[in-house]
Amino acid sequence: xxxxxxxxxxxxxxxxxxxxxxxxxxxxxxxxxxVTSPQAFNELEKRxxxxxxxxxxxxxxxxxTPTQNQHLPIKDELSRKQLKQLSQNCKKNNITLYELGHEYxxxxxxxxxxxxxxQPGMTIVCGDSHTSTHGAFGSIAFGxxxxxxxxxxxxxxxxLKKPKSLRVSVNGTLKNNVLPKDVILYIIxxxxxxxGTGYFCExxxxxxxxxxxxxxxxxxxxxxxxxxxxxxxxxxxTTFNYVKGKEFAxxxxxxxxxxxxxxxxxxxxxxxxxxxxxxxxxxxxxxxxYGTNPGMGVKISENIPELNDDSFEKSLKYMNxxxxxxxINKPIxxxxxxxxxxxxxxxxxxxxxxxxxxxxxxxxxxxxxxxxKKVEAQIIKExxxxxxDDAGFELRQPGCSACLAMNDDKIPQGEYCVSTSNRNFExxxxxxxxTILASPLVAAATAIEGRxxxxxxxxx
Amino acid sequence: MxxxxxxxxxxxxxxxxxxxxxQIIPARFLKATNRKGFGDNxxxxxxxxxxxxxxxxxxxxxxxxxxxxxxxxxxxxCGSSREHAAWALSDYGLKVIVSSFFADIFKGNxxxxxxxxVQVSTEFLKTLLSEITKNPETQLIVNLENQTITVAGTPYxxxxxxxxxxxxxxxxxxxxxxxxxxxxxxxxxxxxxxxY
Ligand code: SF4
Numbered sequence: 001x002x003x004x005x006x007x008x009x010x011x012x013x014x015x016x017x018x019x020x021x022x023x024x025x026x027x028x029x030x031x032x033x034x035v036t037s038p039q040a041f042n043e044l045e046k047r048x049x050x051x052x053x054x055x056x057x058x059x060x061x062x063x064x065t066p067t068q069n070q071h072l073p074i075k076d077e078l079s080r081k082q083l084k085q086l087s088q089n090c091k092k093n094n095i096t097l098y099e100l101g102h103e104y105x106x107x108x109x110x111x112x113x114x115x116x117x118x119q120p121g122m123t124i125v126c127g128d129s130h131t132s133t134h135g136a137f138g139s140i141a142f143g144x145x146x147x148x149x150x151x152x153x154x155x156x157x158x159x160l161k162k163p164k165s166l167r168v169s170v171n172g173t174l175k176n177n178v179l180p181k182d183v184i185l186y187i188i189x190x191x192x193x194x195x196g197t198g199y200f201c202e203x204x205x206x207x208x209x210x211x212x213x214x215x216x217x218x219x220x221x222x223x224x225x226x227x228x229x230x231x232x233x234x235x236x237x238t239t240f241n242y243v244k245g246k247e248f249a250x251x252x253x254x255x256x257x258x259x260x261x262x263x264x265x266x267x268x269x270x271x272x273x274x275x276x277x278x279x280x281x282x283x284x285x286x287x288x289x290y291g292t293n294p295g296m297g298v299k300i301s302e303n304i305p306e307l308n309d310d311s312f313e314k315s316l317k318y319m320n321x322x323x324x325x326x327x328i329n330k331p332i333x334x335x336x337x338x339x340x341x342x343x344x345x346x347x348x349x350x351x352x353x354x355x356x357x358x359x360x361x362x363x364x365x366x367x368x369x370x371x372x373k374k375v376e377a378q379i380i381k382e383x384x385x386x387x388x389d390d391a392g393f394e395l396r397q398p399g400c401s402a403c404l405a406m407n408d409d410k411i412p413q414g415e416y417c418v419s420t421s422n423r424n425f426e427x428x429x430x431x432x433x434x435t436i437l438a439s440p441l442v443a444a445a446t447a448i449e450g451r452x453x454x455x456x457x458x459x460x
Numbered sequence: 461m462x463x464x465x466x467x468x469x470x471x472x473x474x475x476x477x478x479x480x481x482x483q484i485i486p487a488r489f490l491k492a493t494n495r496k497g498f499g500d501n502x503x504x505x506x507x508x509x510x511x512x513x514x515x516x517x518x519x520x521x522x523x524x525x526x527x528x529x530x531x532x533x534x535x536x537x538c539g540s541s542r543e544h545a546a547w548a549l550s551d552y553g554l555k556v557i558v559s560s561f562f563a564d565i566f567k568g569n570x571x572x573x574x575x576x577x578v579q580v581s582t583e584f585l586k587t588l589l590s591e592i593t594k595n596p597e598t599q600l601i602v603n604l605e606n607q608t609i610t611v612a613g614t615p616y617x618x619x620x621x622x623x624x625x626x627x628x629x630x631x632x633x634x635x636x637x638x639x640x641x642x643x644x645x646x647x648x649x650x651x652x653x654x655x656y
Contacts, residue, residue: 012656015646015647016643016646018625021624021625022625024640024643024646024647026650026654035490035491036541036543038493042493042494043637049641063490064490078491078492079491081491082493085493127543129539129541145542145569145572146569147569147572148568148572148636151640154637154641155637155640155643155644155647156647156651157640158640193478193538194535197563198564227564261656293478293480293538310477311476311533314476404487404540406487406490413510423480423539425482426482426483426505427482427486427505428482431510432505
């Protein structure tokens with residue numbers, strides 16, 4: 001039987017199958033954070049169940065952390081309590097925690113790959129839907145609910161039904177200034193936000209083969225926005241080079257053996273998927289969203305479509321946009337470059353490269369929030385911080401920040417924010433805020449101009 | 461977990477599509493470290509105006525409607541994996557959510573908390589919504605054993621799918637942890653034989 005990458009990794013992790021029911025799937029790595037773990041720890045404590053494999057769990061604090069003055073005690077009492085509880089829970093259960101201020105601290109989906117915790121062929125879960133990010137390495141990685149966090153605590157396994165398989169292929173060469181973020185926004189705008197529900201997605205084709213690991217992570221990160229539980233890309237030399245030498249990556253002989261195994265993982269030629277989509281790289285342009293779900297996206301030079309549909313109209317009303325209008329020249333007061341989609345060093349390099357020698361528009365508040373302490377250090381080391389400072393951008397400390405606005409980084413009521421994050425839901429970035437999703441390049445250009453511009457025209 | 465068998469209840473209509481978990485429970489309310497109390501902030505930004513006053517136009521504030529069944533538009537529960545969404549719905553007193561489509565993670569979270577997601581066809585959803593809005597006193601019958609949902613006193617009835625294992629769990633009120641713990645030996649054997 002010809003098997004897919006997904007089949008191979010999944011099948012290798014099945015402990016047992018219930019007749020006419022789910023399978024028991026073994027989990028290699030369990031990542032946890034402060035928001036979705038406390039109730040799971042409580043549950044186990046209440047039932048007097050010990051944590052089964054504490055050394056396969058890694059914790060970080062990211063969702064609820066401040067991005068300024070991280071060395072000071074946290075002002076918000078509830079946030080402080082939540083972080084304290086995470087520290088206590090980890091300590092009590094011998095779980096490694098990279099807490100606020102630790103040199104490895106960062107957004108869970110940024111820090112784990114950069115430390116080599118994420119490796120090909122693994123099963124990885126976290127109580128966070130964007131766990132799909134780690135699929136960029138050819139691992140099966142997906143978000144789980146808190147009850148499932150408790151299940152993994154108790155047994156290092158989950159009860160799951162094997163999802164169906166979906167393949168999205170993009171072939172050809174991307175135009176200049178079209179970034180991975182544009183590719184995934186384009187795909188979602190074409191297939192919709194629930195095309196992937198019930199499926200696990202594989203991204204294939206030369207566009208992904210030629211992409212860096214960081215770009216692949218941006219792609220897989222947003223798999224959940226098309227409804228898929230996760231997305232994956234076959235491991236190849238790019239993957240091996242990235243993993244090699246990372247803190248927790250296998251070393252020496254062991255690494256060589258792993259590579260031999262990882263090379264067996266890519267989908268067999270002729271394997272059949274339950275559903276397939278194919279796109280052409282040359283059709284993709286820089287993208288922006290105009291609505292309140294990530295599927296409501298257009299090429300930056302295109303107008304908002306004219307549909308007669310209640311939820312479409314409700315969405316435009318929230319955004320205060322009109323059918324058929326263009327987003328070009330819309331004044332924008334807030335720009336956010338960050339989140340587990342686009343807060344890695346390459347994202348900041350792209351932004352800095354554009355910003356260098358320019359000045360942020362006066363009306364704009366521009367927040368740059370690195371995904372991790374390591375990214376932050378790299379930004380400083382490469383001199384990007386100086387470029388940002390000179391241009392009037394505000395480089396903050398790592399965390400989820402305005403991606404979900406759980407801390408103080410909130411976009412005010414009614415304001416637009418061009419954001420490199422992954423969700424433009426109503427109020428996602430603060431009550432009444434209006435989010436326009438875009439690439440770091442489009443975000444940087446918006447900050448300079450104070451309005452949305454046709455970046456393709458400007459750069460060509 | 462509470463056992464679930466058959467539920468007779470009035471229903472609350474919420475004919476909005478793509479309701480994401482950020483709407484069900486906004487992130488700023490996720491700071492609590494236990495499972496209780498989230499019902500107060502269910503659909504917070506739709507239920508209350510900015511000044512904290514109840515929005516009279518929102519269905520949960522409409523005195524006409526009550527019950528422990530929510531009938532919602534297509535693609536319910538998309539977005540964030542926060543289980544707080546299922547807790548908020550349960551804590552508010554809901555036992556069944558009906559929609560023509562549920563996001564994967566939400567569906568799993570709901571089932572793990574004894575909240576039953578009932579997926580029906582688009583046509584049946586329309587029928588339900590129109591019956592409830594025509595007569596808010598309409599009773600629905602959700603029978604888990606037979607996997608049916610019926611508008612009481614009418615011929616409108618349809619069956620729904622549920623995973624056989626999950627159904628047994630709900631009917632008996634036990635959860636996945638119990639099952640997984642019973643598999644400890646197999647799990648240990650798997651670990652020592654791991655081929656990858
Ligand atoms: S950056 Fe945003 S999407 Fe990513 S883990 Fe944090 S809150 Fe979730």
